[in-house]
Structure formats: C-alpha cells, structure tokens
Amino acid sequence: MATCIVPVPADSPFSIHNLPYGVFRPSASAAPRPGIAIGDHVLDLSAIATAGLFNGPLLSSSCCFSETTLNSFMAMGRPAWKEARATVQQLLSGEVPTLQDNSDLKKRALIPMNEVKMEVPAAIGDYTDFFCSEHHTKNCSKIFRGEFALPPNWLHLPVAYHGRASSVVVSGTDITRPMGQSFPPTPDGKTPPYFGPSRRLDYELEMAFFVGPGCELGDRVTIENAYDHIFGLVLMNDWSARDIQFWEAQPLGPFLGKSFGTSISPWIVTLEALEPFKCDAPKQDPPCLPYLTEPFRFTFDIPLEVAIKPVGDEKKSVTCRTNFKYLYWTMAQQLTHHTINGCNLRTGDLLASGTISGPDRDSLACLLEQTSNGQEEFTLEHGGVRKYLEDGDEVIFSGCCKGDGFTVGFGTCSGFVERFARLLLV
C-alpha cells in the first residue's frame, strides 16, 4: 500500500494512508461533488462511482457520491466508510488495475488540486462548540477573574454552547471584521456602549468532528457506541470578536462575537486514517459519572500549528504549537454528553473542541491568552507585533500526524481578515 499510482510529494499531508473526504467543484461553474485528496490531486468520487468501481456490497447500489454534499455517505456508517477506503486504496495503489490502466478515466477522475474550488463538505444542521481544554479555561479565568480556576461544573461535564451553523465557511473564505456594540469605556453603567468595527478580533485554534449516523429525539448514544457516530475531523478557526463577546455574553453566552464566521479546513480526516495516532487521553480526576466513563479511554496525537501572515509579507510567523491530545474531554465524551438529555443528532452536525491550548506559553491557542486580552504585545518571529488581529492578516492553521515513514495531515484552515467595507445593502 506504500506505492501509489499518483505521485505524492514526501511532505504532502495527503498520502495514501490518509484519503480524507471533501466536496469540490472542478471549475467555478461545475456542480459540487465528493472527492478524496491524494498528493496534489483530487480524486473525483462521482467519476469513480459512475465508472462502477465502487463495487462492494454497500456502495455498489448507492448514489451517495453523486450528491453535492457528503451527508448521504456519512449517514451510512462505518462499514460503508471502510468499504470505500478499501476500494480507493486498492485503486490508488494499483492493486486492482481498473483505474491505473484506464487513462481516460484517470484523466477525468484525477484533477490537480490547484484547479478545484473547495466547498463546505456537508450540510451542517447544528454546530456545537465545546470548551474542553483545561489550560484554555484556566487561562481565561486568570485573565478575567485573576486566578487560575475552573468553573464548578467543569471537571464533571464537557461545557458547551450552541454555535451558529449558517456562518460556517470553508478555508480560504475572507473574514469580514464584524461591526458591533462593545463595552463602555467606564464601568459605571452611565457611559453608553460604543459602536463600530471590532477592535479585538481574535482566532481560536480548534478541531471539530462531523456526525455520521445521528440519533432520534429522546434517544441517547452510549459512551461505548459514541465513535460509531463520528465520521472524521477538520481544523476549525472559531474567529472571535472579544470586545463584542464580552459586552453581549452576560448572561446567555457567546452570540454575535462568534457568528460572523467560523472557518473549517476542507478535508475531513477519518478515524480510520487517524488510527495509528491513538494515544492516552489525560487522566480524569475526579472520576466522571458512569455515563461519561469510557471502557477504553484514548484520544489522538495530532500536532497543530497557528501562523499569521501579514498582508505583503512573504513569510508567515508561527504563533502557536499545540496538540489535540491536550483536551481533557474526548470526542466520545462530548458526543455522549450531547445526547444525554435526549437531544437528537443529525448527520452533518459539527461538534467542535473549543480552543486547544496546551500547558506551555508556546501552546496558547488564541491571542486573548497570548496577550492577556491585549495588555501585552506578541512579537511575530518575522517582524511586527500583535495585540489582536489587524486587517490584512491571514491566519493559517495546520495539523499533521507523522507516522513511521508516512504522514496523515489535515492541510490548512486559513482566512484573510478583510476590513469592514460593505454598505448596508439589504
């Protein structure tokens, strides 16, 4: 399986061991369709399906790869996901010659990645954002309340809030600096709030997973079965306007400080591809309630990185190096907790981790933490300083697992901060 009929550069995140799913348009006017990233190419799954090469028992009669989102495929569950992976690995390795020997099909089905336009890969019904990093939670407490503390509930349940699904966008989409109300300059309550473009625009490095098969209202997913409902992961930038957020969030939580845009990387890396990178999850003390207790507790070792590339600069400056494995609550615990009250999940729902800060200064995963809410300056390695993001900054997240001689990466999740320039149009 180490060989591949498509050349894969050694530093490519998209080796034959990865095979992440996305939705792309071969050209701007073409219909969106499912694809798999391989090296510098995209394998058009609709072309492979039309050619009859998905000939396993579950996929041979399915139309899932002729659709404009991955939802139908995601809804089919792990047996279908394994069948698809096995088929594509056979085709790309040349183990079966049907793609390798068909030059017409190869030309149609393998499209240079720099020619395609990526889309949000699924119709997202609901998006939930968790708050699973102990370091992030304690750092926020220190900044706002003066002490490294956790809320009383934090060690007992994965805290979360409902996010805005409509404004989830794919990597590469410009992010417009939001307008809004912010905290009055004097805290006596008599100075009215100011209004204008956010002055404290931030990134938050997160990862998120897509729900595969859902569950009905009134049912619950057990911790033992939780991973059967998880299709795969993406990188996420939960852009945050801190000034808007802090003024609006009492008492009901984040709203407009977040809902102006949430970026995700286009390629969904499956749990099958991440299997070699399983590792221990942090020990939980106190022990959690039985419904959250995992029979085999694990997480994934996924090194993550943030960089800022100011407009006009040639080099990007890395601002954070952290790891998915630092999260206190696992994906299984998040999903199980989400359904404990009978809340239904639908295929395509997106559950995000919250900001993934680690234990070190280098691993702080948002500018709020890195600058103590703008009280200090953060120095970029290639020049310049930041308290918060400036117009023209491109923020680039990446994540890559290095195995013994192979790579399973997420590619990048990027967004360019655009000045608020549009008029009131609607």
Added chain:
Amino acid sequence: MATCIVPVPADSPFSIHNLPYGVFRPSASAAPRPGIAIGDHVLDLSAIATAGLFNGPLLSSSCCFSETTLNSFMAMGRPAWKEARATVQQLLSGEVPTLQDNSDLKKRALIPMNEVKMEVPAAIGDYTDFFCSEHHTKNCSKIFRGEFALPPNWLHLPVAYHGRASSVVVSGTDITRPMGQSFPPTPDGKTPPYFGPSRRLDYELEMAFFVGPGCELGDRVTIENAYDHIFGLVLMNDWSARDIQFWEAQPLGPFLGKSFGTSISPWIVTLEALEPFKCDAPKQDPPCLPYLTEPFRFTFDIPLEVAIKPVGDEKKSVTCRTNFKYLYWTMAQQLTHHTINGCNLRTGDLLASGTISGPDRDSLACLLEQTSNGQEEFTLEHGGVRKYLEDGDEVIFSGCCKGDGFTVGFGTCSGFVERFARLLLV
C-alpha cells in the same frame, strides 16, 4: 370578505381574516404539503396550485406549493405573500367562483382539520432565542441574585443565544423528561453532581418568527427593512430543565437544559393578518443606538395564555395571561441586531422572543417565576399544586387577537410531559 364558502365557527381562530400557513399530511402516509387553516378545515395549497388557481404574476409559474416545506414560498418575499393572500381570500369568499363552483376540487382541497397530521412548517437552518422581556429578566435576577436588576448590556441590545434547531418539534409532540447532571446538594464543590431525570421541568411561553428572505454573510439588514425579512409568527414553548440548566450554564449559557425539545404551534400567522393589531411598543430609555432606532416603532397586541391539564383531569387550569406587546425589544430590533456583525440569515431561520412575562403576578410566563424556583407552590384553579411540571401534565399555550367582529388566532401549542422510559438504544 366577511363571507366564506367554508363554515367558520364564531370562536375559531382561523377566520378568513387570518389565513395562516402550515405544512400538513392529509393522512399519515401522504407526503407533507403546504396548507392554510380556515375554520375547522385545511385548504390544501398544492391542490389549489395544481388546479391553476394561483394565477397571479409571481405565483403562477412557481412550484412553491408543491414542496414539503414552506421555505421556497417564504423566500419569495412580501409581494408573493400578498398575492397568495389575495388569491386565497378571493377563492374562499366566493368573489371568484372557481373554487366555490367546483365541487370535486372543493372536496379534494378542503380537508377536515381533525383528519390531518401537522408538521414543522419549514426547514429551520438556525434557531435563535432572545431575552426580550424586562419583567422576566428582572424576576430571574430577583430569584438568583436577590434584586430586581438588569444586566448592564440589557437596555442597549436584545440579548440572545443560539438554540438547538434539530429539536424544534410541532405542537402535539410528546416531550420526554430529560436526563442530566444537576447541581450538587452542597456548594463546597466536593459533593459530586447527581444524575437522573430532571426534577425541575418548566415551560416558557414565547413567540417566534420565521425569516422569509435571508441575507448574505457580511451584509446587514437595516432597521428600516427588517420587517421585509419576517414572514410570520408562531407560539413557542421553550421547555426548560432548570436543574440541568443552572448546573451547566456557567460560563457559556444554556445547552442541554433546553435542547431536549422546543415546541411550536403549527400555523404561521402572517404580518398581513396581524396588521389590525399593531400597537405602540414600550418606550425605550435610554434611547438605543442609531442602528436599532426604529423610524416607526410598533409591536402587536397579542393576548396569550398558558394552561396546564394534568393527566386524567377533564379541565385545564389557566396559569398565565400575558401579551406579546410587553416585550421591550421588537422583532425588527431583534433581526437587525442579529445581522449587525455580518451574520447571515437563511429562509426558515427561527427567532424567538424569550419568555413573555408581563408586569402582574398573573402574567408570569414560566413556573420558575411563578414558584420562585420551586420555593413556593402554585395552586391550579381546578385542583392540585405545582412547583414544577409533573409527568402526565399537558401544557397548552394559546394566543388570539380579537378585532371588531373578527378573530385572528394562533390556535394552540401543546405538549405532554412523558416520563423518561426509553432504554439506551443507539
């Protein structure tokens, strides 16, 4: 227009002045389709459209009434909504004889309401819940912090949070008492939280509106144009598990304490039907920021009622009489504020008011307020007391505007509290 070819009982909420939209199935196995309530009947709009009776310029070539939700029709905007209303009023009043004189079509298109099954009328992309009642906000503050106070932001913006869209259900759907974690009996943080069925299940009387035409990410809807984006209103029960809610909600707001079910009434009453019930909205002091300042500020006079019908009882006990007009923030302000940061709205999005408590003891719109969070008992007029809801309680909301000789009502939004009995199935 006072006459109608369908008999309309004097006390029916669905007079020819109303004509609310819903989605129904004529039988359990039939496909959902749009309809209008008229007296004790449902007018099947797919049948009217198929017969070619929507012959105005906007609707004659549209397939919107052949779909299984109202989204396409809602997206067309007010000119199409006015055209549809005029056509249906002409047909039902007998002004044009095309329906009146066609007994076959009448039989097919007018279905007794007690034979149909109602559905959620639109595909809801995102659901947002506001917090617009000054009385409710102050009462909650009194209960939890000992004083009738508003958060510092409250008079400057309509506070809101993202709700869960997947668990919005139509009136008549049973509500399963949720399981969850709750506050430890001792506040020293050393007693672990308890787990089980919620002990503090509550209703919240709200109203919600559906978004018609949406807006793109990065755009904003001005206050002057806000009503062009509002299709119509429904009653809403934002069921709340207070014990789960209070334990989980710090610091990110409501989550599982709400997401186990949110009921809406099936019939969407349009702004055209509510036009005769326009009234002054509460004066705002301090004045709000210019983007929220309405050139012609108004709201609607909609009397609302809550009743509880315990299982086995013949009579329902009214527990609350309040009015939509008490809300401090109008629908236009809610919608405009929602987009001020560039957040996109999609057709079918649902924006709810928050609990509509009024100034009097009779007008408290949830049990939390009526019993001071279970510290007092609320006496039902037909016998029994409640601190919170019991299994077998049916909660019934109604809303009805009485004009000079005519009625524009919402019907009811009801739900039956079902004991948590299901096993772990998924």
